[in-house]
Amino acid sequence: MLEGCPETSTGEVAYPIEVDYDYDRLEPGFLDGRGDGGLDRWASLLPPLHAPGLGEGRTPLVPIGRDVYIKDESQNPTWSHKDRLNRCAASAAVGAGARGIAVSSSGNHGASAAAYAARAGLDCIVLTATDTPPAVLEFMGAYGAHVFAAPDHARRPLLRAIVEHTGFHPVSSTTVTHTGHPFGVEGYKTIAYEIAADIGAPAAVYMPTGYGELLFGVWKGFTELHRLGLTDRVPELVACEPAAAGPLTAAIEQGLPAARVQPGPSDAYAITCAVGGYRATLAATSAGRSMRVSDKQMRAAQDQLRRQGLWVELSAAAGLAGLNAGAAPGGPVVCISTSSGFKDRPAGPRPGGATEDTWEGLQQRLVQAGVI
Amino acid sequence: MLEGCPETSTGEVAYPIEVDYDYDRLEPGFLDGRGDGGLDRWASLLPPLHAPGLGEGRTPLVPIGRDVYIKDESQNPTWSHKDRLNRCAASAAVGAGARGIAVSSSGNHGASAAAYAARAGLDCIVLTATDTPPAVLEFMGAYGAHVFAAPDHARRPLLRAIVEHTGFHPVSSTTVTHTGHPFGVEGYKTIAYEIAADIGAPAAVYMPTGYGELLFGVWKGFTELHRLGLTDRVPELVACEPAAAGPLTAAIEQGLPAARVQPGPSDAYAITCAVGGYRATLAATSAGRSMRVSDKQMRAAQDQLRRQGLWVELSAAAGLAGLNAGAAPGGPVVCISTSSGFKDRPAGPRPGGATEDTWEGLQQRLVQAGVI
Numbered sequence: 001m002l003e004g005c006p007e008t009s010t011g012e013v014a015y016p017i018e019v020d021y022d023y024d025r026l027e028p029g030f031l032d033g034r035g036d037g038g039l040d041r042w043a044s045l046l047p048p049l050h051a052p053g054l055g056e057g058r059t060p061l062v063p064i065g066r067d068v069y070i071k072d073e074s075q076n077p078t079w080s081h082k083d084r085l086n087r088c089a090a091s092a093a094v095g096a097g098a099r100g101i102a103v104s105s106s107g108n109h110g111a112s113a114a115a116y117a118a119r120a121g122l123d124c125i126v127l128t129a130t131d132t133p134p135a136v137l138e139f140m141g142a143y144g145a146h147v148f149a150a151p152d153h154a155r156r157p158l159l160r161a162i163v164e165h166t167g168f169h170p171v172s173s174t175t176v177t178h179t180g181h182p183f184g185v186e187g188y189k190t191i192a193y194e195i196a197a198d199i200g201a202p203a204a205v206y207m208p209t210g211y212g213e214l215l216f217g218v219w220k221g222f223t224e225l226h227r228l229g230l231t232d233r234v235p236e237l238v239a240c241e242p243a244a245a246g247p248l249t250a251a252i253e254q255g256l257p258a259a260r261v262q263p264g265p266s267d268a269y270a271i272t273c274a275v276g277g278y279r280a281t282l283a284a285t286s287a288g289r290s291m292r293v294s295d296k297q298m299r300a301a302q303d304q305l306r307r308q309g310l311w312v313e314l315s316a317a318a319g320l321a322g323l324n325a326g327a328a329p330g331g332p333v334v335c336i337s338t339s340s341g342f343k344d345r346p347a348g349p350r351p352g353g354a355t356e357d358t359w360e361g362l363q364q365r366l367v368q369a370g371v372i
Numbered sequence: 373m374l375e376g377c378p379e380t381s382t383g384e385v386a387y388p389i390e391v392d393y394d395y396d397r398l399e400p401g402f403l404d405g406r407g408d409g410g411l412d413r414w415a416s417l418l419p420p421l422h423a424p425g426l427g428e429g430r431t432p433l434v435p436i437g438r439d440v441y442i443k444d445e446s447q448n449p450t451w452s453h454k455d456r457l458n459r460c461a462a463s464a465a466v467g468a469g470a471r472g473i474a475v476s477s478s479g480n481h482g483a484s485a486a487a488y489a490a491r492a493g494l495d496c497i498v499l500t501a502t503d504t505p506p507a508v509l510e511f512m513g514a515y516g517a518h519v520f521a522a523p524d525h526a527r528r529p530l531l532r533a534i535v536e537h538t539g540f541h542p543v544s545s546t547t548v549t550h551t552g553h554p555f556g557v558e559g560y561k562t563i564a565y566e567i568a569a570d571i572g573a574p575a576a577v578y579m580p581t582g583y584g585e586l587l588f589g590v591w592k593g594f595t596e597l598h599r600l601g602l603t604d605r606v607p608e609l610v611a612c613e614p615a616a617a618g619p620l621t622a623a624i625e626q627g628l629p630a631a632r633v634q635p636g637p638s639d640a641y642a643i644t645c646a647v648g649g650y651r652a653t654l655a656a657t658s659a660g661r662s663m664r665v666s667d668k669q670m671r672a673a674q675d676q677l678r679r680q681g682l683w684v685e686l687s688a689a690a691g692l693a694g695l696n697a698g699a700a701p702g703g704p705v706v707c708i709s710t711s712s713g714f715k716d717r718p719a720g721p722r723p724g725g726a727t728e729d730t731w732e733g734l735q736q737r738l739v740q741a742g743v744i
Contacts, residue, residue: 038432054681055432055444060410062427062449072427075447077434077681079712100743119681123743130727135507135714142683142713146743154729161731166744309426309449309491311514340451341514342507342714355502357526359533371472371495371518372538 002163002170004179013257014175015278017182021045023228031197031230039087042190045224047183051090051120056083057190061198061334064308068323069199071191071336072310078139080339081214082112084191086171089184090116093169100124100168104155106269107136108339113171114145125162127155129269133345152274177258178211178277185279188217192225195334201231203331208318208338209239209290210271212248212280218336219283236329237288239280240322242268242295242315247276249290257281266295270315270339297321311341374535374542376551385629386547387650389554393417395600403569403602411459414562417596419555423462423492428455429562433570433706436680440695441571443563443708444682450511452711453586454484456563458543461556462488465541472496472540476527478641479508480711485543486517497534499527501641505717524646549630550583550649557651560589564597567706573603575703580690580710581611581662582643584620584652590708591655608701609660611652612694614640614667614687619648621662629653638667642687642711669693683713 004014026044038057043049054077061069073081090113093101100123103113110126117124124145128137129152141147150158160174173180191214195202201222209215218237225231239248244266251259258276266272284290298314301321305312319335356362366372376386398416410429415421426449433441445453462485465473472495475485482498489496496517500509501524513519522530532546545552563586567574573594581587590609597603611620616638623631630648638644656662673689673696691707728734738744 037430053434055434055447058430058432060427060430060449062425072449074451075427075449077432077444077447078683079446079451115681115683117681118679125738125743139683139714143678143681146738146741148734148737149727150734151727151729158728158731158734162734165731165735166738306515307490309487309489309515311450311487311511340714342511342712355521355523356530357523359530359537362520362522362530362534363537365520366497366518366538369518371497 002174002181004175012176013278014177014179016179019047019182019186023224026228030228031193031225039084039187039190042193045189046186047088047091048095049087049091050094051087051116053087054083054115054119056087058194061195062310067332069332069334070305070310070320071195071334073336073338074312074340078112078115079342080108080112081188081191081336082108084187085181085184085213086112086116088187089113089171089181090120090122092181092183093122094120096169098122098167098169100166102159102162102168102170103127104159104172106132107140107343108270109172110140111143114140114143117145118143123168125168127158136343173211177275180211180213180277180279185213185217188214189221189224191336192218192221196222196225196231199332201225201233202235202334204236204238204329205334205336206238206240206319206322207336208271208315209241209248209280210273211277212239212283214336214338215239216279216283219287223287234287237283238322239284239288239290240293240318241290242266242272242318243292244295245272245274246292247273248280248284249292251276251281252284252290267345268295268298268315268318270313270343271318291322291325293318293321293325297325300324305337310337312337313339313341313343315339374546374553376547384548385650386549386551388551391419391554391558395596398600402600403565411456411559411562414565417561418558419460419463420467421459421463422466423459423488425459426455426487426491428459430566433567434682439704441704441706442677442682442692443567443706445708445710446684446712450484450487451714452480452484453560453563453708454480456559457553457556457585458484458488460559461485461543461553462492462494464553464555465494466492468541470494470539470541472538474531474534474540474542475499476531476544478504479512479715480642481544482512483515486512486515489517490515495540497540499530508715545583549647552583552585552649552651557585557589560586561593561596563708564590564593568594568597568603571704573597573605574607574706576608576610576701577706577708578610578612578691578694579708580643580687581613581620581652582645583649584611584655586708586710587611588651588655591659595659606659609655610694611656611660611662612665612690613662614638614644614690615664616667617644617646618664619645620652620656621664623648623653624656624662639717640667640670640687640690642685642715643690663694663697665690665693665697669697672696677709682709684709685711685713685715687711
């Protein structure tokens with residue numbers, strides 16, 4: 001299941017397995033129900049939720065301008081969208097009777113997998129990058145996972161070795177192009193369900209894109225709702241990749257099912273990926289497009305969000321950066337913000353921060369800063 | 373309004389102002405409605421919500437054992453319960469026509485106030501402690517606030533000077549004993565409303581307690597619901613203070629409306645307070661009690677939560693530490709966890725973290741760690 005499709009995959013491209021459902025048996029009022037909140041509300045279109053939840057999902061749509069909303073995924077149990085994936089992936093591990101979970105991650109995914117593993121009573125091994133920030137290392141280790149750094153070239157082979165020798169269930173891709181976890185990616189559909197339940201199908205959804213799993217999940221969710229007659233359209237889905245990498249845009253430009261690129265430097269480390277996957281290409285070519293955004297554009301979008309009271313990781317600002325880079329689509333637009341500002345490398349000293357114990361000293365600084 | 377009650381306050385004790393409502397005019401079905409989600413759902417029992425929201429509230433109850441739930445307040449816009457307070461306090465600043473907000477805080481409160489100020493288009497000045505961790509300083513500065521460190525003894529006088537000279541609206545107490553913001557504290561009532569909507573009134577609610585504003589808000593919320601006939605009881609409300617300080621427990625022991633203590637060392641910096649407030653004493657003596665928990669007890673509770681997939685600030689584990697320290701009440705119990713683990717001072721290196729690029733090396737470490 002996690003090796004990709006044995007029939008269609010080649011030495012150059014791995015094709016993922018996809019979950020199908022008996023859509024004809026879906027109960028009416030799928031979008032209206034309150035259910036238990038979180039992912040359980042949508043259980044009838046998800047793989048079996050064997051692993052206990054942490055209240056993931058039901059994140060707010062925060063309006064930041066006329067017809068523009070931020071889907072704030074930092075309001076999840078481990079403060080990123082990855083919790084939707086890991087609830088489903090950990091459920092697969094429980095269902096398969098695995099004794100542990102193995103994951104390769106630069107941050108959010110690893111911490112989230114560790115949390116859901118702990119919650120389900122499973123061991124967890126995290127392979128991370130050698131330049132992972134200390135705060136993110138502590139985050140990934142906080143749930144009792146065994147965290148190891150490995151050079152980029154060694155991470156996929158090591159993950160394969162772990163899976164082969166320990167029987168731990170992998171929730172990261174081990175294939176030549178990205179396939180990911182077939183159950184895990186289904187969790188991202190719930191973002192589409194929640195948006196549709198809140199405001200219907202918007203004109204467009206812009207989102208940060210690394211391997212493109214979020215893109216595929218959101219696309220599949222909206223496609224299901226449209227097929228079921230519950231919404232009147234599938235939004236335009238815009239994949240926003242860092243200009244320093246961008247395997248999806250490269251694949252589309254070259255007409256390939258998935259491409260490989262040589263990443264340049266970028267601070268958007270969560271989405272700077274050397275290899276793409278077929279799922280992303282399928283989604284972007286079916287109902288959307290792919291674009292590149294520079295670190296400078298992401299920083300401007302990140303600053304725009306600060307002024308709206310939202311502190312996001314640089315990568316998480318890629319969706320809004322993409323929207324800002326072009327003409328606004330007609331109608332409501334949602335930009336998915338995937339994660340909190342705590343995940344970035346420290347930005348260094350900010351304005352202020354000086355110690356003062358008299359009003360005269362403080363007053364002088366406030367005048368200098370133009371506050372008073 | 374923010375100076376405490378001018379008639380009853382004395383040189384030793386400041387009594388806060390409290391908001392009252394026309395409860396007879398409340399629409400039926402208060403607990404049933406879905407509304408807009410977040411705090412807006414409860415607007416009919418809150419001060420006017422002039423300031424725009426960020427999707428605060430509607431946090432999950434995560435079951436961690438038979439009849440024990442964690443109310444995970446880290447799933448808020450700035451990842452703590454303070455967002456409920458600051459939506460209401462920033463609304464008061466907007467309603468008063470203030471050009472800015474001034475706040476004194478060791479972390480969560482300052483960052484949250486900064487976020488809601490930015491969202492409302494207001495300036496913000498944050499006074500913080502001189503030993504605030506760098507990551508928390510960055511967090512408080514992330515929303516464009518002007519952040520200054522000041523020695524503990526200087527913070528209240530400096531806040532008073534800022535308010536007097538700049539006209540900024542204070543959302544922290546400036547009085548001799550803690551009074552806090554009369555509108556802000558109303559925001560905490562929504563925690564009681566959400567719990568009651570999810571599971572009814574539980575047998576008990578345990579919560580971290582510093583100045584006791586959370587305690588008062590939750591008490592008032594449950595008291596309102598009971599008075600309105602919407603629940604069958606007011607839960608026992610248990611205030612869990614760090615043993616290193618504990619002004620509420622001291623006040624109750626001494627029969628005072630509010631007390632002052634000399635804090636000892638504690639890593640639960642968010643709730644280690646030298647001065648209490650009358651609101652907390654009122655709540656604890658009306659429908660609950662107060663207890664002290666040691667750093668060691670909080671660490672054990674924090675570790676228990678890690679194993680459940682919840683990474684919380686040490687202070688946030690005080691509620692569960694309190695529950696663990698005594699006999700379990702009969703019936704459902706909720707422990708409020710106020711904030712995420714990102715807010716703690718770095719704990720230093722964790723197990724693992726070594727760099728490996730071969731299976732043999734990794735295998736050896738996994739065997740040593742007892743994983744395989």
